[in-house]
Amino acid sequence: MKQIADLSAGPACPIPITEYRSVLLAHGGGGKLTQQLIQKMFVSQFDNDMLRALHDGAVFPAGNMTFAFSTDSYVIKPIFFPGGDIGELAVNGTVNDLAMCGAKPLYLSSAFIIEEGLPMDDLWRIVLSMKGAAEAAGVRLVTGDTKVVDRGKGDGIFITTSGIGVVDPAAAIDPKNARPGDKIIVNGPIAVHGIAIMSVREGLEFETEIRSDTAPLNGLVERILKAGKDVHVLRDPTRGGVASAVNEIAQSSRQGILLKEEAIPISEDVRGACEILGFDPLYVANEGKLLAFVAPSSADLVLNEMRSHPLGKDAAIIGEVVGDHPGIALMKSRIGGTRVVDMLSGEQLPRIC
Amino acid sequence: MKQIADLSAGPACPIPITEYRSVLLAHGGGGKLTQQLIQKMFVSQFDNDMLRALHDGAVFPAGNMTFAFSTDSYVIKPIFFPGGDIGELAVNGTVNDLAMCGAKPLYLSSAFIIEEGLPMDDLWRIVLSMKGAAEAAGVRLVTGDTKVVDRGKGDGIFITTSGIGVVDPAAAIDPKNARPGDKIIVNGPIAVHGIAIMSVREGLEFETEIRSDTAPLNGLVERILKAGKDVHVLRDPTRGGVASAVNEIAQSSRQGILLKEEAIPISEDVRGACEILGFDPLYVANEGKLLAFVAPSSADLVLNEMRSHPLGKDAAIIGEVVGDHPGIALMKSRIGGTRVVDMLSGEQLPRIC
Numbered sequence: 196m197k198q199i200a201d202l203s204a205g206p207a208c209p210i211p212i213t214e215y216r217s218v219l220l221a222h223g224g225g226g227k228l229t230q231q232l233i234q235k236m237f238v239s240q241f242d243n244d245m246l247r248a249l250h251d252g253a254v255f256p257a258g259n260m261t262f263a264f265s266t267d268s269y270v271i272k273p274i275f276f277p278g279g280d281i282g283e284l285a286v287n288g289t290v291n292d293l294a295m296c297g298a299k300p301l302y303l304s305s306a307f308i309i310e311e312g313l314p315m316d317d318l319w320r321i322v323l324s325m326k327g328a329a330e331a332a333g334v335r336l337v338t339g340d341t342k343v344v345d346r347g348k349g350d351g352i353f354i355t356t357s358g359i360g361v362v363d364p365a366a367a368i369d370p371k372n373a374r375p376g377d378k379i380i381v382n383g384p385i386a387v388h389g390i391a392i393m394s395v396r397e398g399l400e401f402e403t404e405i406r407s408d409t410a411p412l413n414g415l416v417e418r419i420l421k422a423g424k425d426v427h428v429l430r431d432p433t434r435g436g437v438a439s440a441v442n443e444i445a446q447s448s449r450q451g452i453l454l455k456e457e458a459i460p461i462s463e464d465v466r467g468a469c470e471i472l473g474f475d476p477l478y479v480a481n482e483g484k485l486l487a488f489v490a491p492s493s494a495d496l497v498l499n500e501m502r503s504h505p506l507g508k509d510a511a512i513i514g515e516v517v518g519d520h521p522g523i524a525l526m527k528s529r530i531g532g533t534r535v536v537d538m539l540s541g542e543q544l545p546r547i548c
Numbered sequence: 549m550k551q552i553a554d555l556s557a558g559p560a561c562p563i564p565i566t567e568y569r570s571v572l573l574a575h576g577g578g579g580k581l582t583q584q585l586i587q588k589m590f591v592s593q594f595d596n597d598m599l600r601a602l603h604d605g606a607v608f609p610a611g612n613m614t615f616a617f618s619t620d621s622y623v624i625k626p627i628f629f630p631g632g633d634i635g636e637l638a639v640n641g642t643v644n645d646l647a648m649c650g651a652k653p654l655y656l657s658s659a660f661i662i663e664e665g666l667p668m669d670d671l672w673r674i675v676l677s678m679k680g681a682a683e684a685a686g687v688r689l690v691t692g693d694t695k696v697v698d699r700g701k702g703d704g705i706f707i708t709t710s711g712i713g714v715v716d717p718a719a720a721i722d723p724k725n726a727r728p729g730d731k732i733i734v735n736g737p738i739a740v741h742g743i744a745i746m747s748v749r750e751g752l753e754f755e756t757e758i759r760s761d762t763a764p765l766n767g768l769v770e771r772i773l774k775a776g777k778d779v780h781v782l783r784d785p786t787r788g789g790v791a792s793a794v795n796e797i798a799q800s801s802r803q804g805i806l807l808k809e810e811a812i813p814i815s816e817d818v819r820g821a822c823e824i825l826g827f828d829p830l831y832v833a834n835e836g837k838l839l840a841f842v843a844p845s846s847a848d849l850v851l852n853e854m855r856s857h858p859l860g861k862d863a864a865i866i867g868e869v870v871g872d873h874p875g876i877a878l879m880k881s882r883i884g885g886t887r888v889v890d891m892l893s894g895e896q897l898p899r900i901c
Contacts, residue, residue, distance in 0.1 A: 223696025253690035258613035266657035304619035337606035343576025357710035
């Protein structure tokens with residue numbers, strides 16, 4: 196077999212068998228192990244500028260335009276959850292990844308991997324939900340694929356969406372562009388999606404149901420980009436939460452990040468659930484949140500514009516970029532101390548998106 | 549939950565519960581049931597010209613260029629097989645779908661859904677194989693995603709690749725463009741991939757090992773398009789084989805198709821294996837084959853050009869488009885009779901790609 200023959204003479208696996216003999220759930224958690232896998236296995240082999248940027252999508256010029264291209268698989272469990280379902284999540288997630296590149300999302304593809312035995316009605320609910328989400332985001336689903344695997348070899352349904360968008364020519368959004376002084380703005384309370392999923396899994400009940408924040412952020416991004424030319428980074432803190440997102444940006448930009456705990460919006464319900472479950476909300480996934488890194492001179496303007504949008508009414512400045520401690524994120528706590536906000540190895544919660 | 553609330557007032561599932569209460573393996577087989585699912589569930593909801601075309605990818609203009617965009621999930625079992633593996637297949641398959649739109653493939657994305665416990669070395673072999681395939685096809689893998697699902701909720705690894713290509717401005721390739729008189733050219737012996745997989749699964753041994761024909765067809769397509777402007781349709785007969793491909797084209801173009809059995813190239817080994825296994829080679833999947841529908845005036849020229857390419861040296865004219873029996877494919881047998889070449893309900897072989 197030619198590939199196997201090639202391999203026997205090829206480079207050895209960059210993740211030593213003594214460390215990880217096989218793939219763990221944590222390798223998909225969006226934390227340190229995911230980063231290691233991506234860097235050592237994928238970036239090392241498929242080496243190119245676009246992949247190396249570790250943006251939410253690849254950005255490339257073609258003809259007289261610049262495009263963004265992104266893909267994500269959705270394996271969330273359960274597939275229907277308070278506030279949404281896997282179909283809506285799959286559309287919004289890829290729309291948001293494109294928006295985080297400063298792109299206007301245009302076209303999506305959707306590839307379904309269905310486990311034999313999925314109720315036809317569940318598939319139908321998912322399709323209708325994707326349709327609604329695509330309409331809400333103003334994108335068109337133009338191509339797809341359907342595969343079915345034997346019972347016990349999948350888990351209901353997995354959906355992979357990919358998307359293409361056109362990058363705003365005035366935007367220069369890139370995780371490496373964070374600069375000292377940049378204000379970090381979040382568009383609303385964090386940790387909602389993860390807690391919504393976890394409360395279903397654990398059968399927890401709260402006074403009011405905690406519903407996923409899944410939402411298309413492209414409209415909000417359009418408004419942000421219109422407001423200020425000095426937006427340097429956009430990032431949706433999904434798997435691994437705000438903590439992982441700021442760590443990735445600190446590493447990409449080789450700057451330091453300083454968060455202020457008291458400034459980070461979080462609802463009482465979610466805070467309570469995190470305490471009960473023993474979760475740090477900084478690490479809990481969001482699906483309708485973004486972090487905008489904005490030059491200080493434009494920060495108030497962008498903040499006000501965000502607050503005038505339904506998905507940004509609770510926007511807040513939660514920290515800033517600093518020249519000290521490059522590559523590292525710190526947080527000033529309520530009581531005045533400062534702690535390192537590191538990445539976790541895996542994630543607190545598998546199959547969250 | 550808003551989606552669920554919407555749904556209760558929404559349209560009923562278009563596949564009646566009395567027919568198919570749940571998704572069957574056959575719904576992913578590329579035959580009639582797949583077609584029904586796609587038409588009734590997806591095309592009806594995500595209605596737009598691009599999706600309705602049921603091309604191998606979506607074709608859209610942007611700026612001063614025209615692009616093709618395609619996606620496919622790969623769930624093949626086993627993941628390593630004679631002649632290739634899931635990684636190589638995932639690259640070649642999407643490269644080929646773009647090429648079948650008359651596009652030069654440029655960029656690929658790759659989304660991995662890994663089952664916890666996949667040996668790290670297997671992942672590495674797959675990555676190296678994808679790298680080799682991308683280099684051979686001249687495409688760049690620019691973005692990706694990695695998810696891990698719990699043991700028993702996946703099957704080793706599933707890979708979804710999506711791709712973007714630039715459509716040759718001189719090409720007008722579309723399944724609806726088949727015209728009476730068009731010659732149907734195949735680039736070599738059929739049914740090889742499916743039999744290679746099946747012989748591994750069944751533990752069959754032949755005098756010489758039957759190896760998958762997986763290959764990137766974009767180089768061959770470039771040569772075809774350079775040779776003749778009168779190429780109307782290109783299609784890679786993967787799931788469901790040549791029979792399903794010609795049926796789809798007969799339906800899209802509302803033309804008839806007439807194949808000549810004796811003209812269809814097939815190796816002795818594959819023919820023998822088909823007889824042993826009870827398979828009709830017309831329905832067996834290919835992964836390195838294409839059908840080109842070419843105006844009669846250009847057919848010999850295109851055939852000769854194909855034969856001068858390593859992946860087309862056994863190219864042959866296997867039939868033609870006719871004005872009679874629109875939407876239906878017939879085949880003239882060796883002994884002179886004519887039979888209908890219908891689509892199967894599902895497929896003979898699940899998890900073939």
